[in-house]
Amino acid sequence: MKSIKSLIKKFTRSDISIILRNNFRFKEINFNFKDFECLTVSDCFLWRTDNNFKTIFKFSDILKIFHNINNSKVEIYFYTKDNKFLKKIPIQNLGLSNEIIIDENLLDIKDYGSFYIYHFTNDQKINDNIIANRCYIGFSQNNNLSSFVHGNAFAKSKNINSMKNFKKDFVNTTFFKTNLYRIQKSFKNYDKVELIFSNPTSKKLNISFSDINFSLQKSECRKIELNNQNLIEIKSNCLFLRPTIFCYKNNYLDIHHS
Secondary structure (H helix, E strand, O other), rough: OOOHHHHHHHHHHHHHHHHHHHOOOOOOOEOOOOOOOOOOEEOOOEOOOOOHHHEEEEOOHHHHHHHHOOOOOEEEEEEEOOOOOOEEEEEEOOOOOOOOOOEEHHHHOOOEEEEEEEEEEEOOOOOOEEEEEEEEEEEEOOOOOOOEEEEEOEEEEEEOOOOOEEOOEEEOEEOOOOOEEOOOOOOOOOOEEEEEOOOOOOOOOEEEOEEEEEOOOOOOOEEEEOOOOOOOEEEEEEEOOOOOEEEEOOOOOEEEOO
16 A cells, blocks of 8 residues: 555656646646756846847845855856847855845846846755745846836756756646736726736746737747736736836836735
């Protein structure tokens, strides 16, 4: 009896079982942390330098705060909206709280895209942990007060003791657009609304809402502008897909997750 239970338990945790459960919508598993160890995990963060935007990125030295590790460092990787590599910024001598300004001077481009942050240490006592810094991103237009949101979805990782080899796909996908996500907000009374989708996976995502259909290749971003829109229901083949939302009303700008 124990051997049968063991086999059943092993099967329910297998990759094929997770694929079947997610595609047939039976106790879906949104995130995959199976066999991931000793990792520094990054969200798929959004940056904007278009339309007089600048992005303020705030992050903490979580290895110092939670593990009392000194002399850790981070690397930040920037990509275009089409997932073309732009630049890497290494940062040492971290403070407990850190901030960088992402603008046209830093990236030499007026557009939007994604970036990822990874923490590294040579301290081996961290070798059985997963480190994820959700961080905060502020968006300021025309040098006005920034509106801040935290990270949106786990996306990529590296070994915390090595700066090589990316690992991906913490967010699971399905074969078909069987996943519905309803944004719990009406956008009826805004002058304009922008939804920016970031693909946190290495798979192609198919997305539709409000008679709009589009696809995102791995790690791509897409900005969709809406006017006089009420409720939004998003269909996709991704089990955790949340756009970042920019709401415009007169001189008022609110930025938040869905």
